[in-house]
Amino acid sequence: MLRLCLILLFIFTLSLSKKIISNEIPSLADLKLNVFKFNQWITSLYPNNPFEIQVNTEGNYSLIVSKDVKENEKVFTFDSKYFLSTSKVHETEYKEIIEELKHKYGYDEQTYFSILLISEYFKSDSLYRPLLDILPKKPKTLAFDYWNKKSIIESHLAGTLVLNKIVDYKIRIEQKIESIIKYIIEPNSNIFNNDIFNQENFEWAFYLFNSSVEHFKSEAFLIPYLHLVDITQENDSLIYPTSFNIPDSTIGIAIHHSVKKGQELKRNKGLNDDSALLYYGKIFKSNENDCLSLKLSFSDWKDDALISKRNEYFKKHFSFDNEIFNVIEECMDISTFNERILFFYYTMMLDDISLSSTGERKKELDQNKILMEFIKTNFEAMDTIKERTIEEDTKKINEESNSLIKLLLSYKLKQRIILRKFIAKLSERCLLLLKDESL
Numbered sequence: 148m149l150r151l152c153l154i155l156l157f158i159f160t161l162s163l164s165k166k167i168i169s170n171e172i173p174s175l176a177d178l179k180l181n182v183f184k185f186n187q188w189i190t191s192l193y194p195n196n197p198f199e200i201q202v203n204t205e206g207n208y209s210l211i212v213s214k215d216v217k218e219n220e221k222v223f224t225f226d227s228k229y230f231l232s233t234s235k236v237h238e239t240e241y242k243e244i245i246e247e248l249k250h251k252y253g254y255d256e257q258t259y260f261s262i263l264l265i266s267e268y269f270k271s272d273s274l275y276r277p278l279l280d281i282l283p284k285k286p287k288t289l290a291f292d293y294w295n296k297k298s299i300i301e302s303h304l305a306g307t308l309v310l311n312k313i314v315d316y317k318i319r320i321e322q323k324i325e326s327i328i329k330y331i332i333e334p335n336s337n338i339f340n341n342d343i344f345n346q347e348n349f350e351w352a353f354y355l356f357n358s359s360v361e362h363f364k365s366e367a368f369l370i371p372y373l374h375l376v377d378i379t380q381e382n383d384s385l386i387y388p389t390s391f392n393i394p395d396s397t398i399g400i401a402i403h404h405s406v407k408k409g410q411e412l413k414r415n416k417g418l419n420d421d422s423a424l425l426y427y428g429k430i431f432k433s434n435e436n437d438c439l440s441l442k443l444s445f446s447d448w449k450d451d452a453l454i455s456k457r458n459e460y461f462k463k464h465f466s467f468d469n470e471i472f473n474v475i476e477e478c479m480d481i482s483t484f485n486e487r488i489l490f491f492y493y494t495m496m497l498d499d500i501s502l503s504s505t506g507e508r509k510k511e512l513d514q515n516k517i518l519m520e521f522i523k524t525n526f527e528a529m530d531t532i533k534e535r536t537i538e539e540d541t542k543k544i545n546e547e548s549n550s551l552i553k554l555l556l557s558y559k560l561k562q563r564i565i566l567r568k569f570i571a572k573l574s575e576r577c578l579l580l581l582k583d584e585s586l
Contacts, residue, residue: 164342165342165345166269166342166343166345166348167345167347167348168265168268168284168347168348168351169284169285169286169291169292169347169348169350169351170284170347171284172284173284175202175204175206178202178206178281179202181277181280181281182200182201182202182208182281184277184280185200185277185278185280185281185371186199186200187277188277188278189277189371192226192229193223193225196213196223197212197213197214197216197222197223198210198211198212198213198222198223198372198412199211199212199213200281200372200375207377208281208375208377209377209411210372210375210376210377210411210412210413211409211410211411211412212402212406212407212408212409212410212411212412213408213409214408215405215406215407215408216402216405216406217405218402218403218404218405219401219402219403222400222401222402223372223399223400224397224398224399224400225370225371225397225398225399225400226397227368227397227398228274229274229275229278229371230275230278230368230369230370230371230398231260231263231264231267231275231278231368231369232260232366232367232368232369233256233259233260233263233366233367234366235263236259236260236262236263239263239266240338241262241263241266241338241339244331244335244338245259245262248331256366256367257353257356257357257367258323258327258331260352260356260360260367260369261349261352261353261356262344264352264355264356264369265343265344265348265349265352266343267279268282268343268348269340269343278369278371278374281375282355282374283355284351286350286351286354286355286358286428287358287427287428287429288316288354288357288358288425288426288427288428289313289424289425289428290313290316290317290320290354290425291350291354293313293314293317296551299551299552299555300313300551300555303552303555303556303559304555304558304559306531307440307558307559307562308421308440308441308442308478309420309421309424309425309440309558311442312421312425313424313425316425320350320353320354321346321350323353324346324349324350324353325346327349328344328345328346328349332344355369357426358426358427359373359374359375360374361373361398363398368398370398370400372400373400373414376412376413376414377411377413377414378413378414378415378416378418378423378427378429379413379414379415379431380415380418380431380433380434380435380436381413381415417436418434418436419434419436419437419438419478420434420436420437420438420558420561420562421438421440421478424554424558428554429554430554430557430558430561436480437480437481437561437565438478438479438480438481438565439478439479439481439562439565439566439569440477440478440479440562441477441478441479479569481565481568481569481572516577519573519576519577520577522573523570523573523574523576523577526566526569526570526573527570529566530563530566530567530570532563537560537563537564537567540556540559540560540563541560543556544556544557544560
């Protein structure tokens, strides 16, 4: 009994010494103070700085321009010594072990940057302290804390490709970090402090790396302002990095369109809703990159008397070897309707292709017509909630109070609307084939 108590006491003591960034919950007053210090820090370095970070009552950041700016004006240039970059890990106490790791495992930008970020975060006298203090403590990706939200996310995203992406993303990061802990951190506990270089902090750093760093000349940088700016699909008032200058180690920031003093700046990264949901935990009301997320499996390939005819038909549309493909994952844009991908999949899965008609042109038209009808039927079957209208779904979203559920329902609704557009497009194709047949 005494032994069990000692073990439990030891585990409890370890848990107290373990420092987890994502467990920190700064108050709104702390956030505002940290933002004030960051703005002061940048202004002390660059008195003509045209930007200011603000924080709202919900704790969200916004980037405001403090003067009128002309279109494509290069408004700010940073000296690289004031932002974190992968190469700076070689200036730390970990430089020797990093060199050994590079020799043994090859160059791993994400891991080395994460080691630097975690190390600097827990240094009270870090040169980057004002920048580090305004980093988000909880990543917005749905992969973060996924296992605790699993039932909600899975129940609302069941049957979607983005659910698979979120789970794969989560597991891939967890497995990589487990390997880092096992093969790098634990064997070098005399160099790495296990209290801070833990699974949770590496996950935090990995998620931040994937959503917030900029890449120039094969190196990752965490650049002030760009790491916090909100993403959008709008094409006005957008901030962007302009160049990386090797000789004087500077990075420039510019704005696409002219803006007025006091206007908020955002960033367009050209993301579709799957990527925005995966990395930033959001979707866009209007998105020019909207696409239908499909996963088409070949696990049940047809192998019957028509297989050779099916292959013959398939080769008219594709030149590569179909045997190397087991699954197609495609986010399909309605404006660039990729009929070839659908032909590829459904030609191989179609149960029957009528070859009874005479005449080459008639035969091909019949095959195309049957295939297109088959594709349309399968797309119609994807809309599993036909009994509910788009308007009813929209009303349900508007009435939902849980922000996570509201987000998931909005994603599903947008996918349903895009699916309806595809079904309409396929119906047009079928009508065109019928007209061709009558000629």
